[in-house]
Amino acid sequence: DTGVSQDPRHKITKRGQNVTFRCDPISEHNRLYWYRQTLGQGPEFLTYFQNEAQLEKSRLLSDRFSAERPKGSFSTLEIQRTEQGDSAMYLCASSNLGEPQHFGDGTRLSIL
Amino acid sequence: SQKIEQNSEALNIQEGKTATLTCNYTNYSPAYLQWYRQDPGRGPVFLLLIRENEKEKRKERLKVTFDTTLKQSLFHITASQPADSATYLCALLMNTGFQKLVFGTGTRLLVSP
Numbered sequence: 001d002t003g004v005s006q007d008p009r010h011k012i013t014k015r016g017q018n019v020t021f022r023c024d025p026i027s028e029h030n031r032l033y034w035y036r037q038t039l040g041q042g043p044e045f046l047t048y049f050q051n052e053a054q055l056e057k058s059r060l061l062s063d064r065f066s067a068e069r070p071k072g073s074f075s076t077l078e079i080q081r082t083e084q085g086d087s088a089m090y091l092c093a094s095s096n097l098g099e100p101q102h103f104g105d106g107t108r109l110s111i112l
Numbered sequence: 113s114q115k116i117e118q119n120s121e122a123l124n125i126q127e128g129k130t131a132t133l134t135c136n137y138t139n140y141s142p143a144y145l146q147w148y149r150q151d152p153g154r155g156p157v158f159l160l161l162i163r164e165n166e167k168e169k170r171k172e173r174l175k176v177t178f179d180t181t182l183k184q185s186l187f188h189i190t191a192s193q194p195a196d197s198a199t200y201l202c203a204l205l206m207n208t209g210f211q212k213l214v215f216g217t218g219t220r221l222l223v224s225p
Contacts (some may be wrong), residue, residue: 004155033213042116042215043156056212063225091155093213100146101213103155 004104006092012110021107027093032075032103034067035091036060037107043091043103049075077099078081087111114139116216118202124222131189132217133219135202141180142204142214147187150199150218159200192223 005024006061013019025032030051035043046065048056051072061067064083069075079086093101115138125131135145141164148156162169162178162185169176175188189196199218206212 005190006155035213040217042203043213044218045214048212057125072156093155100158102158103148105153105155108153 003104004092004094004102006090006104006107008107009105010108010110012112014080014112015084017082018078019079019082019109020076021109022091023075023077023092023094023104023112025074025092026102027073029096029102030072030096031097031101032069033093033095034075034077035093035103037089037091037106038087046077046090082109082111084111114142114204114206114214116202116204116214118216118223119217120145120217120219122220124141124193124221124224127191127193127223127225131192131221131223133200134213135185135187135205135216137181137183141183142206145176145178145185145203146203146205146213147174147176147185148201148203148215150201157201158202189221192205192221193225194223197223 007022032049035047037043049069064080067077089106091106093103095101117136124205146161148158150156158175162176173190177186199220202216203213
């Protein structure tokens with residue numbers, strides 16, 4: 001068990017560009033979550049997958065954001081036309097029902 | 113909506129003392145309350161979970177209490193060590209069917225040798 005893996009660890013991009021992050025959950029977990037964390041704040045929920053189905057999305061997830069989990073394993077989070085306010089740490093977590101969520105070390109996004 | 117309050121000021125204590133961190137929440141009671149540790153540049157690491165029908169949970173030097181009347185959880189680290197220095201996050205697991213975690217802002221703990 002290698003834990004939750006996220007790639008890349010850091011991403012620097014210009015405003016207006018598209019970015020995509022990847023999350024590889026713990027293999028036996030069927031639930032996958034994305035959170036966003038800004039400096040001095042706790043993580044905020046973005047979206048949730050059970051297997052390949054996206055079952056919940058936060059109002060924080062504007063139409064520029066899209067997440068997929070095509071085969072119920074890894075997930076991607078894409079941000080289109082990035083804005084300054086998108087700068088944050090994007091965290092992925094996985095779990096099974098009734099178990100604590102285990103987090104990856106996140107992707108830190110910086111918008112120039 | 114659920115609001116969670118943790119002391120935003122850093123807690124400074126001497127090595128060997130007990131650190132006590134507070135988590136207060138408003139509105140309805142969560143199904144679970146969890147505590148996570150987060151180091152700079154890293155993701156949160158799960159420490160302890162306590163259910164709404166439990167009063168206290170222990171794990172090694174860690175103890176969590178849960179008072180649903182006061183809407184408060186206390187997190188204790190006994191015999192604290194400099195390696196315990198980190199930010200500690202309180203998170204409520206809402207009974208929404210898909211286990212959404214709502215986090216507090218965290219409290220930074222600094223343990224001096």
